[in-house]
Amino acid sequence: MSILVDSHWLHARLADPTLVVLDATVVLPSPAFDGDYRVSSGEEGWLQAHIPGARHADLLTELADTQASFSFALPTPETLVSVLANLGAGQGKTLVIYDRADGFWAARLWWMLRSVGIDASVLDGGFNAWRAAGLPEHNGPAEPITPVQPWAIHPRPNLWIDRHGVEAIACGHAPGVLICALGAALFEGSAPTRYARRGHIPGSQNLPARQLFDAHGRYLPKDALALAIGPTLLHSDGPLVVYCGGGISAAANALALTLLGRQDIAIYDGSLQEWAADARLPMTTGAAPA
Numbered sequence: 001m002s003i004l005v006d007s008h009w010l011h012a013r014l015a016d017p018t019l020v021v022l023d024a025t026v027v028l029p030s031p032a033f034d035g036d037y038r039v040s041s042g043e044e045g046w047l048q049a050h051i052p053g054a055r056h057a058d059l060l061t062e063l064a065d066t067q068a069s070f071s072f073a074l075p076t077p078e079t080l081v082s083v084l085a086n087l088g089a090g091q092g093k094t095l096v097i098y099d100r101a102d103g104f105w106a107a108r109l110w111w112m113l114r115s116v117g118i119d120a121s122v123l124d125g126g127f128n129a130w131r132a133a134g135l136p137e138h139n140g141p142a143e144p145i146t147p148v149q150p151w152a153i154h155p156r157p158n159l160w161i162d163r164h165g166v167e168a169i170a171c172g173h174a175p176g177v178l179i180c181a182l183g184a185a186l187f188e189g190s191a192p193t194r195y196a197r198r199g200h201i202p203g204s205q206n207l208p209a210r211q212l213f214d215a216h217g218r219y220l221p222k223d224a225l226a227l228a229i230g231p232t233l234l235h236s237d238g239p240l241v242v243y244c245g246g247g248i249s250a251a252a253n254a255l256a257l258t259l260l261g262r263q264d265i266a267i268y269d270g271s272l273q274e275w276a277a278d279a280r281l282p283m284t285t286g287a288a289p290a
Contacts, residue, residue, distance in 0.1 A: 001094060003110075003259060004124040004219060007133045010096055014052055020089040021054040023127070024109045025099040026072075028248075037194040039071060045100055051123075051130055052138045055087050055145065057097070057109060070273040072108070072246050074160065077116045081150035090148035098123035098130070103217060104209060107251035111267060117154025122255065125218040132216065161241055161266040163274055167281065169241060170201050177236050178204040181244040181253045182272075189285030194245055196276040199285035201243070205233055206288050209249040212256045225256055238264035243271040 013019050025042030039060065046056040057063060062083050065073040075083075081090065089095050095113070097120055099105035106122045113120045123130070131137065168174035180200045185191035187206040189198035200206070211228050214220055226234055233240075240262060242250040247269045254265050268275075275281050 001119065001121045003121060003255065005096060005121045006124055007130045007135055010051070010123055010130075011133075011135050016094070018092060018094050019096065020087070020093045021051050021096050021098070021123075022057040022084075022087065022089065022109070023050050023054050023099060024057045024059055024097050024105040025101055025127075026060050026105055026248075028246075031192045031194045033192050034198070035194065035196070036192065042100065042105075047140060049127075049131075049137045049139050051098065051127065052136055053142070054098070054138075055142045057084070057087060059105060059109060063109070063112070068270075069277070070246065070270045072248060072269075074112065074115075074269050077153045077155055080112060080116060081118075081153060085150040086145070086147045088145045088148055090150045091152075093148060095120040096123055097121070098126045100127040102126075102210065102249075102252070103213065103219075104249045104252045107255045108248050111159065111251045111254055115156050115159040116151075117156060118151050125216055128217050158239075159266055161268050163268070163270055163278075163281075165266075166201065166241060166243070166268050166275070170203055170282070175237065176239050176241045177233070179207050179233070179240055179242045179250075179253060180204045181207060181209040181242055181249040183208045183210065184287075186245075188287055193272075193276075195272045196279075197283050199283040200272075200288075201275060202282050202284045204243075204288065207233065207242075207253055209244070209252040212252060219256060219259065222260060226260055229256070229260070234260060234262070238262070240265045241268060242266070243268035243275075245272045247271045 027040045097106040169176035242253045244250040
């Protein structure tokens with residue numbers, strides 16, 4: 001399967017018993033003021049409307065390490081495959097992920113699976129594209145789920161980086177290109193932030209995730225995607241280290257870069273929720289140097 005699939009491809013295969021569709025939506029409104037952090041499960045919205053047969057994957061609690069100091073922290077590989085197996089996604093199954101927002105949540109779960117050696121696909125344009133195509137929707141609880149055997153784990157730990165690794169890059173002690181996936185106003189510090197401080201990690205380039213999508217919420221075609229990213233960044237010496245506020249929109253950047261053939265990509269899981277909370281770590285505001 002390809003990384004991206006479209007709504008008509010998925011609709012034609014909904015009756016396939018080996019297909020599992022997961023809605024990975026989390027509700028995370030834009031901040032109205034500094035420190036305005038509001039987050040809730042996307043299950044209620046899934047109950048109201050979802051692709052027929054789709055199940056809700058809970059990235060907020062069940063598929064996160066809730067003991068970490070930041071939200072959406074990566075769970076253990078064993079937890080990841082166990083929770084998905086209980087949703088019917090495991091050995092012998094093909095998985096397609098979507099969300100009802102910007103596509104970032106679907107990309108996040110896709111990257112989580114990629115980091116344990118499991119291939120999945122993302123519905124390009126998500127539920128908005130499905131609805132725009134006039135395809136059928138269901139509501140209410142899912143049919144009873146038959147758990148399956150979990151997928152085998154083949155860890156790829158290089159797809160993640162922790163605070164210490166990012167700090168080494170920011171200080172010039174390790175190679176790497178830091179890429180912030182937040183919008184320009186958040187990167188520059190001119191808009192309210194959910195996190196403890198405004199701005200970005202020094203030395204970062206800004207590649208807002210939303211500029212990688214077309215007006216319908218689909219990833220740009222590869223030629224346009226390459227132009228949006230720019231040759232300097234796309235062909236820079238790696239590794240490419242992507243972050244945002246909580247490691248979510250960064251996953252959309254990681255998926256886009258993967259589509260274009262980059263392999264040396266890592267996501268900073270704690271992102272600014274962790275970094276900005278530590279006053280000892282440097283942050284800066286303003287646009288990145290030209």
